[in-house]
Amino acid sequence: MTSAMTSEPLPPLLENPDPKTLAREVLVALKYRVGKGTNVATQHDWLTASIKVVRDRIVDHWMQATQEAYAQQEKRVYYLSLEFLIGRLMRDAFSNLGLMDNMREALKSLGVDLDLIAALEPDAALGNGGLGRLAACFMESMATVDIPAHGYGIRYANGMFRQEIHDGWQVELPETWLDHGNPWEFERRERSFEVGFGGSVESITSKDGRLERHVWKPTEHVLAVAYDTPVVGWRANRVNTLRLWSGMPVDPILLDKFNAGDHIGALAESNKADALSRVLYPADSHKAGQELRLRQEYFFSTASLQDIVQRHLSQYGDLKSLPDKAAIHLNDTHPAIAVPELMRLLMDVHGMDFDHAWDITKRTFGYTNHTLLPEALESWPVPLFERLLPRHMQIVYAINAEVLLEARASNQFSEEQIGRISLIQENGDRRVRMGNLAFVGSHSINGVSALHTDLMKETVFADLHKLYPDRINNKTNGITPRRWLIQCNPGLTALAREAIGDRFLDDIDAIKGLDAFADDAAFRDKFAAVKRANKVRLANVVADRLGIKVDPSALFDIQIKRIHEYKRQLLNILEAIALYDQIRSHPERDWMPRVKFFGGKAAPSYHNAKLIIKLANDVAKVINRDPAVRGLLKMVFLPNYNVSLAEIMMPAADLSEQISTAGMEASGTGNMKFALNGALTIGTLDGANVEIKECVGDDNIFIFGLTTAEVAERRNNGYNPRAVIEGSSELAQAVAAVSSGVFSPDDPERYRDLINGLYNSDWFMVAADFDAYAAAQREVDAVWRNSPDWYARAIRNVARVGWFSSDRTIRQYAKEIWNVPV
Numbered sequence: 001m002t003s004a005m006t007s008e009p010l011p012p013l014l015e016n017p018d019p020k021t022l023a024r025e026v027l028v029a030l031k032y033r034v035g036k037g038t039n040v041a042t043q044h045d046w047l048t049a050s051i052k053v054v055r056d057r058i059v060d061h062w063m064q065a066t067q068e069a070y071a072q073q074e075k076r077v078y079y080l081s082l083e084f085l086i087g088r089l090m091r092d093a094f095s096n097l098g099l100m101d102n103m104r105e106a107l108k109s110l111g112v113d114l115d116l117i118a119a120l121e122p123d124a125a126l127g128n129g130g131l132g133r134l135a136a137c138f139m140e141s142m143a144t145v146d147i148p149a150h151g152y153g154i155r156y157a158n159g160m161f162r163q164e165i166h167d168g169w170q171v172e173l174p175e176t177w178l179d180h181g182n183p184w185e186f187e188r189r190e191r192s193f194e195v196g197f198g199g200s201v202e203s204i205t206s207k208d209g210r211l212e213r214h215v216w217k218p219t220e221h222v223l224a225v226a227y228d229t230p231v232v233g234w235r236a237n238r239v240n241t242l243r244l245w246s247g248m249p250v251d252p253i254l255l256d257k258f259n260a261g262d263h264i265g266a267l268a269e270s271n272k273a274d275a276l277s278r279v280l281y282p283a284d285s286h287k288a289g290q291e292l293r294l295r296q297e298y299f300f301s302t303a304s305l306q307d308i309v310q311r312h313l314s315q316y317g318d319l320k321s322l323p324d325k326a327a328i329h330l331n332d333t334h335p336a337i338a339v340p341e342l343m344r345l346l347m348d349v350h351g352m353d354f355d356h357a358w359d360i361t362k363r364t365f366g367y368t369n370h371t372l373l374p375e376a377l378e379s380w381p382v383p384l385f386e387r388l389l390p391r392h393m394q395i396v397y398a399i400n401a402e403v404l405l406e407a408r409a410s411n412q413f414s415e416e417q418i419g420r421i422s423l424i425q426e427n428g429d430r431r432v433r434m435g436n437l438a439f440v441g442s443h444s445i446n447g448v449s450a451l452h453t454d455l456m457k458e459t460v461f462a463d464l465h466k467l468y469p470d471r472i473n474n475k476t477n478g479i480t481p482r483r484w485l486i487q488c489n490p491g492l493t494a495l496a497r498e499a500i501g502d503r504f505l506d507d508i509d510a511i512k513g514l515d516a517f518a519d520d521a522a523f524r525d526k527f528a529a530v531k532r533a534n535k536v537r538l539a540n541v542v543a544d545r546l547g548i549k550v551d552p553s554a555l556f557d558i559q560i561k562r563i564h565e566y567k568r569q570l571l572n573i574l575e576a577i578a579l580y581d582q583i584r585s586h587p588e589r590d591w592m593p594r595v596k597f598f599g600g601k602a603a604p605s606y607h608n609a610k611l612i613i614k615l616a617n618d619v620a621k622v623i624n625r626d627p628a629v630r631g632l633l634k635m636v637f638l639p640n641y642n643v644s645l646a647e648i649m650m651p652a653a654d655l656s657e658q659i660s661t662a663g664m665e666a667s668g669t670g671n672m673k674f675a676l677n678g679a680l681t682i683g684t685l686d687g688a689n690v691e692i693k694e695c696v697g698d699d700n701i702f703i704f705g706l707t708t709a710e711v712a713e714r715r716n717n718g719y720n721p722r723a724v725i726e727g728s729s730e731l732a733q734a735v736a737a738v739s740s741g742v743f744s745p746d747d748p749e750r751y752r753d754l755i756n757g758l759y760n761s762d763w764f765m766v767a768a769d770f771d772a773y774a775a776a777q778r779e780v781d782a783v784w785r786n787s788p789d790w791y792a793r794a795i796r797n798v799a800r801v802g803w804f805s806s807d808r809t810i811r812q813y814a815k816e817i818w819n820v821p822v
Contacts, residue, residue, distance in 0.1 A: 016098060016099070016102060017099075018102060019105035019106040022053065022103055023107075023109050023110055026046075026049050026106060029056075030046070030049040033049060033052045034048050047117040047118075047120050047121060048180070050103065050107065050112075050117065051089075051121075052183055054093050054097065054099065054103070057099075058230050058232060058239055061239050073325070074820075075148075075325050075818070076148045076820075077142060077148070077150075078150050078326060078327065079138060079149060079150070079151045079152065079329050080331060081151065081152070081332075081334070081335070082153060082296070082297065082300070082331075083127035083128060083153065084126045084135045084136050084139070085126060085127025085136050086136040086643075087136070087644060088121040088123060089124075089229075090118050091487050092483060095486060096232045096233060096235065098235065119644075122180075123177065123642045124159070125160050125175035125280065126155075126156055126160075126244070127160065128280065128562065130667075130669050133643065134331075134477055135151065137480040137806040138806055139231045140233065140483070141810040142233075142238075142240055142810055143233030143237060143238045144234040144238075144482075145814070145822050146237045146238045146822065147238070147810065147822060148238070148240065148820075149240045150242075151242040152243055152303075152307075153242070154245055154246075154277050154299070154300045155185075155227050155277055156279060157274075157278050158175050158278055159280045160175060161173060161604070162640055163601050164640070165613070165617060165637065165639045168621070169610070170601070184230070185227045186228045187225070187227050188227065191225070191243075192223045192226070193303045195222050195298070195302055195303060196216065196218025196220060197219070197220040197222075197388050198219040198220050198390075199216065199217045201214050201215070201216050201217070202214065202215045202216075202217060203215075213347065213348055214348050214391060216344070216390065221250050222247055222248065222249060222272070222276065223248045223273070224299060224300070224303030225245065226245060227243070227244045228244075229242040234482050234506070235506070243307070245304070247276030248274075249269045249273040249274075250269070253266050253270065275292060276299045277296075277299075282296075283604050283605045285605035287384075291388065297334050297336075297337050298337050301341055302338075302341050304335075304338070305338055305342055306345070319346060319350055323363035327366060327818035327820065328365050328366070329367075329368065330365060330438050333435050333438055336367075336378070336437045336438035337434070337437075339437055340395040340399065340437070341392065342365075343358065346360060347395075362442065363443055365442040366446070366813075366818065367439060367444070368446050368448065368475070369435065369445060369446070369461075370448060370667075372455055372460055374460075377434070378434040379433050379434060380431060382430040385432050393432075396424075397424075399440065399441070400423040403421065404418060410467065412466060417466075422436070439461060439471070440464070446473050447474050447667075448477045448667035449666060449668075450474055450476060450691055451663075451686070452665075452687060453472065453473070453474035455663060455708065456472055476804070477667040478669075478672065478805045478809035479672045479804060479805065480806050480807070484647075484650070484677070488646075489534065489650075491651075492527075492651065492677065492678065496514060496798075499514060508805045508807070509803070511798065511799055515795075515796060517795060518792040518793075518795040518799070519792060524788055527794070528787070531651075531652075531654070531678060531791075531794070532553075538556070539551075539552050542636055545639075546636065546638070548624065550595045551595070554594055555592060555595070555655060555780070555781075556597065556652055556654045557597065557654065558597040558649055558652075558653040558655065558657060558674075559657035560597070560641055560645075560670065561599075561670055562601060563610075564606070564609055565608055565612075565764050566660055566764050568766060568769075569612050569616065570612055571659055573619055574734045574766065575773055576633070576635060578731065578734045579777070580622075580629065581730070581733055581737075582730070587630070591633075592785060593631065593632050593633075594634075595635075596633070596636070597635075597636050598635070598637045599637065601640075601641060611754055612754075613637065615754070618743040619743050620636065620637060622743050650677045650679070651677045653674050653679035654794075655682055655780060656679040658674075658684070658689050659705075660683075660684060660687065661684070661711060661764045661765050662684045662706055662710070663712070665689075667687045667688045668687045669688075671687070671692055672692070672804040675797045675801045675804075676801050677798070678798050679794065679797070680780075681696075682701075682773075682776055682777070683702070684703070684705040684706070685705075686708070688804070689701075689703070691804075695800045696801065697800070701797075702779060702780055703776075704772040704773050704775070705768075705772050711768075714765070715763070721761065722759045725759060725767050728767075730770075730771075735758065735759075739751060739756075
C-alpha cells in the first residue's frame with residue numbers, strides 16, 4: 001500500500017517480527033508507555049504493554065489508508081449504529097495481523113502467559129445483542145474487503161449493564177470496562193462538535209418579506225468529543241476507524257454557583273453531558289428515560305453528521321457531491337434522527353433550498369431495518385420531540401407534507417393507508433414514527449433475511465413499499481469467520497487446514513471442501529475430539545463460576561441470546577420440565593444425557609423477561625438436585641452473557657436453540673455462529689433459519705412448529721391456548737407444576753401471572769408449538785444416539801454455511817446500496 005502523499009512506501013504491515021524483537025518491544029512499552037519495571041508489573045500492565053506494541057504497528061498503516069482515501073478520492077461508507085458489540089480486541093488484532101504465534105512465544109520468554117492476560121481484557125460494553133455484534137462484524141469485514149469506512153457510535157462509560165444472578169434473579173450492575181483505561185483508543189479533542197437541545201427557532205426574512213432561512217437557537221449545549229479505535233481487517237487489507245462520541249460539558253463547572261455554595265448545582269451541566277454517554281439503553285418505562293434516549297440518539301447522530309460534512313467540505317469544497325462520495329448507513333431506527341439533521345445542516349447552515357437538500361439526503365442515506373416488533377420501531381411523543389428538537393420537528397412536518405402530497409397525488413391510497421404512511425402517528429398520542437422517517441429519507445431500505453424482507457413489504461412497511469416499490473431489498477446477515485471460527489475455535493480451524501488446506505482462511509466459501517469428509521470415519525473421530533475439548537473448556541467455566549459439574553459426554557443444548565418472550569426461552573424451560581417428569585416416570589427408558597444451557601440479559605424494565613430468568617434458575621435448582629434424574633438432565637444459566645462467553649459456548653454446542661415464534665426474528669446471527677462451529681440447529685422457519693435450512697439440507701437441521709402464515713392465521717381466527725394446553729398431557733403437567741409453585745415453594749404465586757398469560761392469550765405460540773418442539777427434541781435424541789450420524793451432520797453444517805459470512809454481506813451492500821468498489 002503506497003500513497004502519493006508519502007515520500008516512500010512503508011514497510012509491509014505483515015512483516016512478521018520474530019519473538020525476540022517483539023519481546024524487546026514489549027519491554028520498552030512496559031517501561032516507557034506504562035511506566036513499570038518487570039519486577040512490579042501487574043498482569044494488566046503486561047496486557048497494556050502488549051496491546052501498545054501491536055497498536056503501534058497498526059498506526060502507520062492506519063494513517064496511510066486514510067491518506068490514500070483522500071488522495072484517490074475514494075467514496076467512504078459511514079456506518080451509524082447505537083451499538084458496536086466489539087468484544088475483546090487483542091486476539092482479533094493479533095490474529096488479523098498474523099502475530100499470534102510469535103507474540104505468544106515473545107510473552108512466554110518474558111514469563112507471561114498470553115491466554116492469561118488476554119482473559120483480563122474487558123468486553124467493551126458498547127452493545128447488547130445481535131444488532132451490535134452485526135455492526136462489529138461489518139466493521140471488520142469492511143476493512144477485510146478493502147472498503148474505506150468509519151463506524152460511528154457512543155463511547156458508553158458503563159454501557160450495557162453487568163448481569164449478576166442473586167437467588168435466581170437478574171441484578172443489574174454498572175459495567176466498568178474502562179476502569180483500566182482503553183489502550184486501543186485515541187482521544188481526538190480537536191474533533192469536538194457542539195450539540196444543542198431545546199430553545200426556539202427564528203425565521204430570517206429578506207427586506208421584501210421573503211423567508212430566507214431558519215436559525216435554531218438551543219438553550220442547552222454540550223460537546224461531543226471523538227475517541228478513535230483502529231479496526232484491522234484480515235491480513236491487514238485495510239485499517240478503518242471506529243469513532244465513538246463522549247459527552248462533555250461546554251463549561252465543566254459553573255463557578256458562580258459553586259462559589260455561592262451550590263456545589264451540587266454547579267456540576268449540573270457536567271452531569272447532564274456525562275449522562276449522554278454513560279449507559280446504553282436507559283430504561284424508557286418513564287419519561288426521564290425516554291428523554292435521555294432521544295437525547296443520546298440525536299447527540300451521536302449530529303456529531304457524526306457534522307464530522308462527515310466537515311470532512312467532505314475540507315476535501316471537495318461543497319456538498320453537492322456528498323451522495324457520490326459518502327454513503328451514510330443507518331443501522332436500525334436509532335439514528336433515524338440523522339435524516340432531518342442532515343436536512344437542517346444543508347438548509348440552515350449551508351444555505352440549500354428544501355428540494356435540493358431533500359434530494360441529497362435521500363441519495364446519501366441507506367437504512368437497515370432489524371425488526372418487525374412495533375415497540376422496536378421507535379416513535380417519540382410529539383411534545384417531547386418538539387421541546388428537545390424544535391427545528392427538527394419543523395423539518396419532519398415539511399418532509400411529511402412532501403411524502404403525503406406525493407401519496408395523495410398517486411391516487412393509489414385510501415385515507416387509512418395515507419395515515420399509515422404519515423411520519424406522524426395520529427391515533428392516540430401523536431408520535432413521530434422513526435421507522436417511517438428512516439424509510440422516506442433513504443434510497444435503500446433492506447431487511448436482514450429473505451423472510452424478514454418479504455414480511456417488511458407485507459406488514460410494517462406495506463404502504464410505504466407500495467409508494468416506493470424499488471427501495472426495499474434483502475441483505476441476509478453474516479458473521480466474520482475470523483472471530484467466529486479462526487479465533488474462537490482453533491482446534492476446528494487446525495483440523496480444517498489439515499484436511500482441505502488454507503484457502504478457507506481467506507475465502508470462507510472454500511470450507512465447503514469439508515463436505516467430502518462427513519462420511520470419513522477417521523475425520524469424524526478427529527472432529528468429535530475437537531468438539532469434546534471445547535466442551536471440556538466450557539464445563540470448566542461452569543465449574544469455576546457456578547460450582548456445577550457437567551459431563552462433556554452429554555449433549556450440550558444451548559440457548560444464548562437476549563431474553564425476550566418472542567425468543568421463547570419459556571418454551572425451552574417448559575420442555576425441560578416435561579423431560580424431567582418423563583425421566584423420573586420412566587427410568588427404564590434409554591434417555592440420552594443432556595445439559596441445557598441458558599444465557600442472556602433481560603431489559604431492566606421487562607418484567608416477564610426477568611421472571612423467565614428466575615424460572616430458569618428455579619427449575620435448574622430442582623432438577624440439578626434431584627437424585628432421581630441420575631445426572632441425565634442438568635440445567636445451567638450462565639450469568640453476564642457477552643462476546644467472550646459466546647466465544648467459549650458456541651464451539652462447545654452440540655445443539656443450537658433458534659426457537660423464536662415464526663415471523664418475529666428478523667434474521668439472527670447466533671444461528672450462523674453455532675452452525676459454523678459444528679452445532680445442529682433446532683428451530684422454527686423464522687429469520688435466517690429458512691436460509692440455513694436451504695444451505696445445510698433438510699436432514700441436517702431440526703425444524704418444527706408453525707410457519708409465519710400459520711401463526712398469523714391462529715392469531716386472527718380465534719386461537720384457544722387453554723384447549724391446546726389441556727390437550728397435551730406433558731405440557732399441562734409442566735404448566736401446572738410451574739403455576740402451583742413446585743419450583744417456587746418460597747412463593748407459590750410467583751409464576752401465576754406468567755402462566756395465566758399462556759392460558760389466556762399465548763401471543764408467542766408457546767403452547768401451540770410445544771408438542772412439535774418436544775417431538776423434535778426426541779428426534780434430536782435419536783440422532784445423538786447414533787454418534788457417527790450426528791457428527792456427519794455436524795460436519796456438513798460447518799461445510800455448508802460459508803455463505804453466511806459478513807464479507808459476502810458487505811460486498812452485496814457495497815455493490816447494491818453504497819455503490820463503492822470491492
